[in-house]
Amino acid sequence: MSRADAAPGTDAAPEAPARRTSTGRRALWTGIGAIIVFGLAGLVQYLTDAVPALAAGTWFGDIAESIEYPIYAIALGFLANAVLSLCGIRDRMEAAFRTELFIKIGLVLLGATINFAIFVKAFGPAVIQAVCLIAIVFAFTWWFAGVLGLDDRLRALLASALSICGVSAAVAAAGAVRAKKEQLAYTATLVIVFAVPSIFLLPWLAGLLGLPPAVTGAWIGGNIDTTAAVTAAGTVAGEQPLQIASIVKVTQNALLGFVAVLLTLYFTLRVDRRAGAGEAPASGAAADAGAPRPRAWAMVWDRFPKFVLGFLFASIIATVLGATMDPAVLEPRLDAAKELQVWALSLAFVSIGLEFTVSSVREAGWKPILVFTAATLVNLVAGLGLALLLFSSFEF
Structure with missing residues (x-):
């Protein structure tokens, strides 16, 4: 029997597992992206508290006291962006950047x-x-x-x-x-x-x-x-x-x-x-x-x-x-x-x-x-x- 005579939907059958695999990969990369986002946010909280304490009594102490958490967050976001882009995987995680x-x-x-x-x-x-x-x-x-x-x-x-x-x-x-x-x-x-x-x-x-x-x-x-x-x-x-x-x-x-x-x-x-x-x-x-x-x-x-x-x-x-x-x-x-x-x-x-x-x-x-x-x-x-x-x- 020729391919043209095949029952409707026969050719589509192998595509279903492929779609499921693709969806699973997207979910996996989104999950990894979410872990990175939350991990960086946790690092932001740590730096906000730790840097002023570590810099106390030094020339950087007053500057560290004035740095608010948005500065750490944005800086870490750009740094992670550069690293993930160099590795060629940033685009796969976009769904996690909300x-x-x-x-x-x-x-x-x-x-x-x-x-x-x-x-x-x-x-x-x-x-x-x-x-x-x-x-x-x-x-x-x-x-x-x-x-x-x-x-x-x-x-x-x-x-x-x-x-x-x-x-x-x-x-x-x-x-x-x-x-x-x-x-x-x-x-x-x-x-x-x-x-x-x-x-x-x-x-x-x-x-x-x-x-x-x-x-x-x-x-x-x-x-x-x-x-x-x-x-x-x-x-x-x-x-x-x-x-x-x-x-x-x-x-x-x-x-x-x-x-x-x-x-x-x-x-x-x-x-x-x-x-x-x-x-x-x-x-x-x-x-x-x-x-x-x-x-x-x-x-x-x-x-x-x-x-x-x-x-x-x-x-x-x-x-x-x-x-x-x-x-x-x-x-x-x-x-x-x-x-x-x-x-x-x-x-x-x-x-x-x-x-x-x-x-x-x-x-x-x-x-x-x-x-x-x-x-x-x-x-x-x-x-x-x-x-x-x-x-x-x-x-x-």
Whole structure:
């Protein structure tokens, strides 16, 4: 009997064990990657405690005291990235590098350490700053990217990432405007490349300028693109700047769904309609341009970062317990939440270093890099002005 006459499915039978083997290998490499991530996070905890003790009384003692755990975590992540890449096995472990998941867990736990009264007090200025910064940075990025002739969909991704919350905003915008995966990869890479130096640059600049803690936190939260990097920079700057930076960032994150809806409406009513009228569609348009789009409010909820609700809920619960529970009973539990928060954030910061790829930077091209650089400078200046205007008189 010829192969053509074979019963349907006969040829597929040998493929099933191969698929199972492939799945098993992926699971094995993911498990190994998870062990590495958790092992590095454990090493971060050890170094944070041991280095200052070992360096006490030496010239390095004061410096060691000022080094916070995010610095160790990111440095170890990049070092492990280099080693694993040289060995040719980093890509096999990518599924274990879950920066977004770890940072969301860490931020929900961080909410338990912030008195809800502080959130209520900072919410008004945070909303004003978020709306103004999103409008200023988005408009500038959209305009400048257009001047350089970038595709409308890539312009939307860059503007969303720069003005709201980095990779998460770029992903939401990509779904709203139906961008190419390559465009999303360019944008995500640029977000990481620009965010990592900001973790150390902004706290240093804030100290150099003598900014108060609340202004420092508002500047960090409003300017650094990724929530993970905001948390790292806030930790470096101090406990009070971290609280304000987190509040400002989650406020920006909460506006993500509304921006995604506006982008959807713009591309539906103008860009896609223009293409349907005879103009060539913008490069990067997805093949399913005619597919139905979700309703506006459904998209708002779909894009809304749910961890923001967890952050608020944890803050409310901790505040209520603080007012009703014996401190001797409550404090150990809050300390445990703080310890878990540090672990979750350490895992996120290690993953930042492990996720970085040099090849993506080379593929991005010079025009998006120029747009990102110019818009970042605008964000820094506008963000500092708004932080000074809105948070100079803030008291904890």
